[in-house]
Amino acid sequence: MDQAIGSTKPDSPDMAAAPAVERGRFIKNAWYVGLWASELPAGTLVPQTILSEPVVFFRKQDGTPAAILDRCAHRFVPLSMGTLVPGDRVQCPYHGLEFGADGRCMNNPHPPGTIPTAAHLPSFHVVEKYSMIWIWMGDKPADPSLIPDYSCLETSPAIHITDPGYLSIKANYELIANNLLDLSHVVYVHGGILGSPGLEQSDIKLETHGDVVTVSRFVKDVETPGMFQMMAPEGYERGDSFTSISWYAPSNLLLKTGSCKTGQPQESGTGYWGIHLLTPETERTTHYRYSAVRWNVMTQGDEKNEQIRQKIGELRTFAFADQDAPIIEAQQRRIVASTTKLEPALLAIDAGPVRCRRILDRLLLEDR
Amino acid sequence: MDQAIGSTKPDSPDMAAAPAVERGRFIKNAWYVGLWASELPAGTLVPQTILSEPVVFFRKQDGTPAAILDRCAHRFVPLSMGTLVPGDRVQCPYHGLEFGADGRCMNNPHPPGTIPTAAHLPSFHVVEKYSMIWIWMGDKPADPSLIPDYSCLETSPAIHITDPGYLSIKANYELIANNLLDLSHVVYVHGGILGSPGLEQSDIKLETHGDVVTVSRFVKDVETPGMFQMMAPEGYERGDSFTSISWYAPSNLLLKTGSCKTGQPQESGTGYWGIHLLTPETERTTHYRYSAVRWNVMTQGDEKNEQIRQKIGELRTFAFADQDAPIIEAQQRRIVASTTKLEPALLAIDAGPVRCRRILDRLLLEDR
Amino acid sequence: MDQAIGSTKPDSPDMAAAPAVERGRFIKNAWYVGLWASELPAGTLVPQTILSEPVVFFRKQDGTPAAILDRCAHRFVPLSMGTLVPGDRVQCPYHGLEFGADGRCMNNPHPPGTIPTAAHLPSFHVVEKYSMIWIWMGDKPADPSLIPDYSCLETSPAIHITDPGYLSIKANYELIANNLLDLSHVVYVHGGILGSPGLEQSDIKLETHGDVVTVSRFVKDVETPGMFQMMAPEGYERGDSFTSISWYAPSNLLLKTGSCKTGQPQESGTGYWGIHLLTPETERTTHYRYSAVRWNVMTQGDEKNEQIRQKIGELRTFAFADQDAPIIEAQQRRIVASTTKLEPALLAIDAGPVRCRRILDRLLLEDR
Structure with missing residues (x-):
C-alpha cells in the first residue's frame, strides 16, 4: 500500500477518526x-x-x-x-x-x-x-522477534552514536508520536535547526506495512542543510535532501534523514538515523528516550567525528526539550482543560497520524 | 426602590437565598x-x-x-x-x-x-x-452601551489616577464582590487604613436600579479620615464622611468615597472613585483589576498630587493584597474543604449580597 | 484472651479481613x-x-x-x-x-x-x-475515663521525659498504627538503632482486652541493646530484652521496652515507655505526636540523665522521621495509585493489625 498524501482530501469521511488523548487504557501486549x-x-x-x-x-x-x-x-x-x-x-x-x-x-x-x-x-x-x-x-x-529493528545502535561504532537521551514529557504518548511522524511541523517549530529548505513544499509519501506506518519527504537539488554539510566532505553544498520516519505500533519510531548529490542514489549520501522511543508512563506523561546514529559515514578522523557526534546530540536535545516539548505539553494542557470533547480539524498532513490511530484502535480491541 | 437596611430582619425568609460559590457555570452574556x-x-x-x-x-x-x-x-x-x-x-x-x-x-x-x-x-x-x-x-x-460608566478613568488627568492594579485572587468572584459591597468589614479588616471613625454605627442604605445594587453609608460630623485630610486643604479636620458602592451585574463595581465640611453638600468635599473590576478566571480564581481616581481635586500642585496618587495606590494595594485577599482565599478554602453544603447565617449587612445573588440567579436563567 | 501468634496460620479464613486505607469515614466518638x-x-x-x-x-x-x-x-x-x-x-x-x-x-x-x-x-x-x-x-x-492511661507523662520528673515530638505523616493513621504494632519490622527498618538482637526470632504474644490489643516479644539472655546499656549501670551487658506495645482503639499506642538481668523479673530492669499518639488529619494524612518516658531509672546524676534523655529523643525522631515515614508514605502512595482494590498477603505477624481492624470495623458501626 503506497499512496501520495495529496490525494487525501481534508475533512473527508476517511479521516473522520480524530486522535484521542484520554483513552483511559493502554495497549499492554506490545x-x-x-x-x-x-x-x-x-x-x-x-x-x-x-x-x-x-x-x-x-x-x-x-x-x-x-x-x-x-x-x-x-x-x-x-x-x-x-x-x-x-x-x-x-x-x-x-x-x-x-x-x-x-x-x-x-x-x-x-x-x-x-x-x-x-x-x-x-x-x-x-x-x-x-x-x-x-x-x-x-x-x-x-515474541522478541516483534521488537522493531534498531540494530544500528549495536552495529555502529560508538563514535557515531549520540549519548542516550531521556526526557520526561508531560503529555500522552500519542501526541508525541504524532509530532514525530509529522514532518511538516519542522519548518515552524525547528526552523533553521532541523529540516531542509523547500521540504515544506515537497510531496509527502505515506506507506503502511502491517503495523508500521512510514511518512517520507524528498526535495531535489536544494542547498544542503548545515548539519549534513558538516557530515560530508566538500562538494556537497547542494543536492537532494530526504527524510522518512517509520512508526512501529504502538509507540516506537525510527527516522532516516540525509542528503546526497543531486540525482544520485540516497544511499550514496550521508546522514543519520533518529531513534525515538516512547513509553507511556501514565495517560498524561511519557518516558521519551532518543539517540542518533550516523549512516554511510564519510571518514573525517576521530576528532571531527566526535565533534559531529556532540553537535548532533546537542541540536536534537535542544529541538526536543526546548522546541517540541513546550508545544506538546501546552497542547496536552489545553485538551485536559477543555470541558467539552474536542474535535480537531483534519489536514492533509494528518493522514499519517490518522492511519496510526486506526491501527491503535484495532490493537486496543485485540489487546483485551 | 430604596430602603434602609435596618428594616431587613436577619434570618427573614426574604434573605433565605444563600450565596453559592460553586455554581459550575458563569454568566456568559455580559x-x-x-x-x-x-x-x-x-x-x-x-x-x-x-x-x-x-x-x-x-x-x-x-x-x-x-x-x-x-x-x-x-x-x-x-x-x-x-x-x-x-x-x-x-x-x-x-x-x-x-x-x-x-x-x-x-x-x-x-x-x-x-x-x-x-x-x-x-x-x-x-x-x-x-x-x-x-x-x-x-x-x-x-451592546457596548451596557458597559458600566467608568468615564472618570478617561476624563481625569493622569496625575489623579493611580496605576492600574492587578491581583490574581484564589477565590470565586462572588466572594470578592460580596467583600467589596460590604462596607461593614472595613472596621475589622482595614481598621486604621480605610474607612471613617463611626462608620460602623452608621445606617446602611440599599438601593437597586435594574441590575445595579448600591450600598451607601454616611456619618455626620466626625474626624476626617487621614486619607481625605491629606487630599484637602486646612479646615477639613472634621466633617461628614460618606461611601457608596455600586455593583454592576455580574461583577464590576464602582465606589465613591470622601469627606466634606459638616452639613455641606457631599459634592463640595473631596475624595476618590474606587474602580473594582472582577473577571472570573475559573470557578475558584478571579482576575481582580483596580484603580482609583480623585474627584473634586482641591489643587495643591503637581508634587503634592503625585504624592497623594502614590499614597492612595499603595494603601489600596496593601488593603486588597495583604488584608482582604488572605481572608477571602481562606474563606474559599474552607468552603471547598467542606464535605457538606454550607448554609451561612445571614445578617442585616448581607442584604446587599443577597440582592446581588437574586439578580445573578435571574441572569443565569436568562443566559442559557 | 491470650494466644501465641504462631498458632495463627497465614491465609487462614480468620485473617481474611484486609486492612483498608480508604474508608472515607472516621470514628468520631473517641x-x-x-x-x-x-x-x-x-x-x-x-x-x-x-x-x-x-x-x-x-x-x-x-x-x-x-x-x-x-x-x-x-x-x-x-x-x-x-x-x-x-x-x-x-x-x-x-x-x-x-x-x-x-x-x-x-x-x-x-x-x-x-x-x-x-x-x-x-x-x-x-x-x-x-x-x-x-x-x-x-x-x-x-467520658474522660475512657482516655488511655499515659500517667507516666505526668508522674515522671521532666528529666526522664523526651521533648514532645510532632510529625505530619502523609499516610492514613491505620498504616502508621500497623507499623507501630508490628514489632517485626524493627529488624529491617531500624536495624542497629532500635530493637534487640534475636528479637526477630522470638515468639510474639498477642492479647486483646476489650478495645486494647497488645503485642509482646521477649528474648532471653542476649547482648543488651546499646540504648539500654546506656541507661543501666555496669553488669547489664547481657540479659533478657522485652518489648510490648498496646493499641488503644482507635489510634493511640503505648510501648514498654527494656532489659533486665537474665532470668530476673522485667520490673527489676530498666527501659522506657514509648508514647505514640495518632490523630487523623484527613484520610491520607495524620498528626503523629510522640515522646518517651524512662521507667525504673537507675540513678546516674542529672548530667548523664540529660544526655540519655537527649539521645533517646534523637534516636526515636530519626527512626520515625527518616526510617518509618518514608516507607509508610511510599506505601500510601502505592495504595492510592492503584486502580484496582489491593488485597494484601497476610503473614503471621499481621495477627495484631487484623485484630485491630476487626475492632475498628465494629466501632465504625457503633459510631453511626
Whole structure:
C-alpha cells in the first residue's frame, strides 16, 4: 500500500477518526522500552512507572535483566526501596520478604518457611536488545522477534552514536508520536535547526506495512542543510535532501534523514538515523528516550567525528526539550482543560497520524 | 426602590437565598474586563483565561483590539505561543495555520489553499473603553452601551489616577464582590487604613436600579479620615464622611468615597472613585483589576498630587493584597474543604449580597 | 484472651479481613489528641484539622482548654485568623462576630444585639490530661475515663521525659498504627538503632482486652541493646530484652521496652515507655505526636540523665522521621495509585493489625 498524501482530501469521511488523548487504557501486549541498558547497572534496583504500573528493574547475577511489580505483596511498599540480595532476589525494606525474578516469594521470615500463595507478584517479560531493556506488560506470549529493528545502535561504532537521551514529557504518548511522524511541523517549530529548505513544499509519501506506518519527504537539488554539510566532505553544498520516519505500533519510531548529490542514489549520501522511543508512563506523561546514529559515514578522523557526534546530540536535545516539548505539553494542557470533547480539524498532513490511530484502535480491541 | 437596611430582619425568609460559590457555570452574556488597555501593546499576543475559556488578545494594525479562542483548531496548541503576522492574523507555532480576528482560518500551508471548514475558531466581541479592553463571552448581541460608566478613568488627568492594579485572587468572584459591597468589614479588616471613625454605627442604605445594587453609608460630623485630610486643604479636620458602592451585574463595581465640611453638600468635599473590576478566571480564581481616581481635586500642585496618587495606590494595594485577599482565599478554602453544603447565617449587612445573588440567579436563567 | 501468634496460620479464613486505607469515614466518638498542652499557650488561637474538620483550640481565662469549629457561621472564614477577646470569646477577623467556648454567638455588631440562631457553631469536648489536650469529635457522651492511661507523662520528673515530638505523616493513621504494632519490622527498618538482637526470632504474644490489643516479644539472655546499656549501670551487658506495645482503639499506642538481668523479673530492669499518639488529619494524612518516658531509672546524676534523655529523643525522631515515614508514605502512595482494590498477603505477624481492624470495623458501626 503506497499512496501520495495529496490525494487525501481534508475533512473527508476517511479521516473522520480524530486522535484521542484520554483513552483511559493502554495497549499492554506490545514491546516498550523500559530503560536504556546503561540505566541499569548490575546490583541496582531501578523503579519505572510504565502504563501506570509500578515496575522495578534489576539484573540477575548472570547479567540478564528482570522486572517485577514494584509493590510488595504484603504491605504494598515499593520493592525498589529495598535491596538486591543473593539468589537474584529483591528484598522488601519493610519486613524482609524476598521475591525472585519470576515474582515468586522465595522467603518470608515471619516465621521462616511459611510463604503464603498470595505473596507472589506479577513479573514481566524483559529482553535486552539494541542497547535497551525491552518490556512486555501484557499476558499474551511475548515474541522478541516483534521488537522493531534498531540494530544500528549495536552495529555502529560508538563514535557515531549520540549519548542516550531521556526526557520526561508531560503529555500522552500519542501526541508525541504524532509530532514525530509529522514532518511538516519542522519548518515552524525547528526552523533553521532541523529540516531542509523547500521540504515544506515537497510531496509527502505515506506507506503502511502491517503495523508500521512510514511518512517520507524528498526535495531535489536544494542547498544542503548545515548539519549534513558538516557530515560530508566538500562538494556537497547542494543536492537532494530526504527524510522518512517509520512508526512501529504502538509507540516506537525510527527516522532516516540525509542528503546526497543531486540525482544520485540516497544511499550514496550521508546522514543519520533518529531513534525515538516512547513509553507511556501514565495517560498524561511519557518516558521519551532518543539517540542518533550516523549512516554511510564519510571518514573525517576521530576528532571531527566526535565533534559531529556532540553537535548532533546537542541540536536534537535542544529541538526536543526546548522546541517540541513546550508545544506538546501546552497542547496536552489545553485538551485536559477543555470541558467539552474536542474535535480537531483534519489536514492533509494528518493522514499519517490518522492511519496510526486506526491501527491503535484495532490493537486496543485485540489487546483485551 | 430604596430602603434602609435596618428594616431587613436577619434570618427573614426574604434573605433565605444563600450565596453559592460553586455554581459550575458563569454568566456568559455580559461585559467583563479582559485586560487593562496598557496590558496589550501593539504586536503582542496576550493569553488570558476568562470564564474557564482560553482567550488570546491582540491588536489589529489599526490599533483596535481583537480576541479569539487561544487554542488552534487543528492540534489545540495555544495560539498565544505563536506570532502575530501581517493581515491581522495569529499564526499557530506548530504548523503555521493563520487565524483572523473573526476566528476564520485564513491560511493552511498543508497544502496551501486548502482550508477545512472545521478550522474556524470562536471569536469574541471586544471593545476598548475607559482604558480597558472589554470582552463579551456569550452568543447574544453585545451592546457596548451596557458597559458600566467608568468615564472618570478617561476624563481625569493622569496625575489623579493611580496605576492600574492587578491581583490574581484564589477565590470565586462572588466572594470578592460580596467583600467589596460590604462596607461593614472595613472596621475589622482595614481598621486604621480605610474607612471613617463611626462608620460602623452608621445606617446602611440599599438601593437597586435594574441590575445595579448600591450600598451607601454616611456619618455626620466626625474626624476626617487621614486619607481625605491629606487630599484637602486646612479646615477639613472634621466633617461628614460618606461611601457608596455600586455593583454592576455580574461583577464590576464602582465606589465613591470622601469627606466634606459638616452639613455641606457631599459634592463640595473631596475624595476618590474606587474602580473594582472582577473577571472570573475559573470557578475558584478571579482576575481582580483596580484603580482609583480623585474627584473634586482641591489643587495643591503637581508634587503634592503625585504624592497623594502614590499614597492612595499603595494603601489600596496593601488593603486588597495583604488584608482582604488572605481572608477571602481562606474563606474559599474552607468552603471547598467542606464535605457538606454550607448554609451561612445571614445578617442585616448581607442584604446587599443577597440582592446581588437574586439578580445573578435571574441572569443565569436568562443566559442559557 | 491470650494466644501465641504462631498458632495463627497465614491465609487462614480468620485473617481474611484486609486492612483498608480508604474508608472515607472516621470514628468520631473517641478521644484523640488535639495538641500537646505545650502547643497551646494562653491567649493563642491554634488551628488543627482533625478527622477532616477544621478546629480552633484556645484557653479560657481560667486556663482550661476549649475547641470550636474553625469556620465562622457567617462567611466561613477561619476564626483562628481572628482574635481571642475578653469573655473567652473568639472574634472573627472579617466582621467581628464573637463566639464562646460552647460555640454560641455572643456578639454580632451588625447591628449590635441581633444574633441569628443560625450563627451558632459546633463546639467539641476537650480535656487536658497527661500533658495533652484531648478532643472528642462525636455527639455521644464524652467520658474522660475512657482516655488511655499515659500517667507516666505526668508522674515522671521532666528529666526522664523526651521533648514532645510532632510529625505530619502523609499516610492514613491505620498504616502508621500497623507499623507501630508490628514489632517485626524493627529488624529491617531500624536495624542497629532500635530493637534487640534475636528479637526477630522470638515468639510474639498477642492479647486483646476489650478495645486494647497488645503485642509482646521477649528474648532471653542476649547482648543488651546499646540504648539500654546506656541507661543501666555496669553488669547489664547481657540479659533478657522485652518489648510490648498496646493499641488503644482507635489510634493511640503505648510501648514498654527494656532489659533486665537474665532470668530476673522485667520490673527489676530498666527501659522506657514509648508514647505514640495518632490523630487523623484527613484520610491520607495524620498528626503523629510522640515522646518517651524512662521507667525504673537507675540513678546516674542529672548530667548523664540529660544526655540519655537527649539521645533517646534523637534516636526515636530519626527512626520515625527518616526510617518509618518514608516507607509508610511510599506505601500510601502505592495504595492510592492503584486502580484496582489491593488485597494484601497476610503473614503471621499481621495477627495484631487484623485484630485491630476487626475492632475498628465494629466501632465504625457503633459510631453511626
